[in-house]
Amino acid sequence: MNMKENRTWNHHVVKEGNKSLVMEMIKNESPISRAAVASQTGLNKGTVSSLVADLMDDHLIYESGPGVSSGGRRPVMLLFNGSAGHSIGIDLGVNYLLGILTDLEGNIIEKKELNFKNHSYEEIEKKLFEVIDLLTSIAPPSPHGIIGIGVGVPGIVDTNGSILLAPNLNWKNVNLKTVIETKYRLPVIIENEANAGAYGEKQFGVGQESENIIYVSAGIGIGVGLILNGSLYKGANGFSGELGHMTIQVDGPVCRCGNQGCWELYASEQALIAKAAQLNLPVPAKQELELTTLISLAENGNQEIITLFEEVGDLLGVGINNIINTFNPQQVIIGNRLASSNRWLEESLNKRVSKQALWFQQNDLQISFSELSTLSAALGVSAFSIENFISVRMQPKSFV
Structure with missing residues (x-):
């Protein structure tokens, strides 16, 4: 990498980091003004205004009415746009399958549960597709549509999303991630359902x-x-x-x-x-x-x-x-x-x-x-998909 390429790469990395910082601040603190974002992140106002414009162009945030004035003109407030897309979270149990459709803030829009007993992999895969198809069909229109699918499974999942062993399902070395990605052309996250449940409780429970x-x-x-x-x-x-x-x-x-x-x-x-x-x-x-x-x-x-x-x-x-x-x-x-x-x-x-x-x-x-009872794992994997989507959107446009 030559010096010019290195400077360009460093610029992209810095911008991605700053954009993530601004996005996180607005998501966690909204409604919040541009001035407050600049003050709390330590970024200058020009940088914040530019990044806010990018985020608005990407429909991830929007402006609301003026906030409370501290003496001068009342500031325009920024809010996270939870309706910019939707995530599907699936809790794939041994004897049930629970699917939820959420917005980008984890609010459940629709859920569907199927119960079964002693099903083969092929039978469960068919039911999984039925639930995903249903939730996709009823998702409200949004700028980004379905942004990803998360599936929690009762088994050992490696860092690449492969299911090495799910003893109560009699599954071994199942690459469900590739199967779903091939069918739906969407980012897919496979996670152990207890890990997903823990994360769901931490985020929402x-x-x-x-x-x-x-x-x-x-x-x-x-x-x-x-x-x-x-x-x-x-x-x-x-x-x-x-x-x-x-x-x-x-x-x-x-x-x-x-x-x-x-x-x-x-x-x-x-x-x-x-x-x-x-x-x-x-x-x-x-x-x-x-x-x-x-x-x-x-x-x-x-x-x-x-x-x-x-x-x-x-x-x-x-x-x-x-x-x-x-x-x-x-x-x-x-x-x-x-x-x-x-x-x-x-x-x-x-x-x-x-x-x-x-x-x-x-x-x-x-x-x-x-x-949350049975919803913890589905909410957890939905949250993983949302975080993955936002992370990708933080990258410079030439990289997305």
Whole structure:
């Protein structure tokens, strides 16, 4: 690279950084004036005005009416344009598929959920396309249209978005990212659903005030997402958080992952259903024994089922206690489908943690159940897609 090319490259890098800085300020602080952006970023007013013009040309921000005056003429205010495009977030579970359409601020415009059982990869792929097609068709008109698709999956995903192993789906080495990108010609992000759920809670849920969060995704299996010092921790190759497969019973039953005595065999939706199947329950012959059925029985006062929920809550506490003693978090959030059973899980879970967690680990510790419930992971991957889109738009126009 010669000196002239180097100067040009450095100019692009500086402009991209400044544009990102201005964009982030407006997105987080809107409505905000140009003068306030300049003051808070340390950039001169001419630079801010030029970058604001670029962002307005790209429909990412817009002007509103005058703000409050500090003595002179009332300033024109700048706002982030959340309607400039839309993102699709998919939570691909073992026995369900939840898709959401959001604007660029994460507001849910539409959602669609499908339930299934023991489907092949081909059958799930077909349902995935159905949901994406539906959400795309009902997206309101916008300057940028659908800006990306994010998919959270219950398995090990590498940093390139390849699904190395999803034991509860019986998937191994599945490149779903390439499949979706080829079909829709859109940027696609594939992420572990617990990582996505942790990020969803940090951005939009009960974790917004905490910097160190353990998110426990309790569905058919158990996944764990880690927010450490305010950032999602994924490990060297993206494989962190597989704590559903930590051993809590030596020589216990064999898990689909190949190990024995994994936590998810005792404290998950599949564990609850397996235990309930051993009881003589008043379930109609044609009705599937599933979580919604058990919740209905518990709501109607079936003490056997309530006791099973309490046992699962206790065993959730066993694993959570181990995680607390390892990471010393501010907050533990229980999400995914079992979070809707919190009224029967909470007491036994908290009792186990207070009994066994080291006393100094419990200082300032908050244990919460997700208010987003099954939406956390879908919101998380939608947010990843939005951030990727905005990052690309921050590049100089000749690079976009």
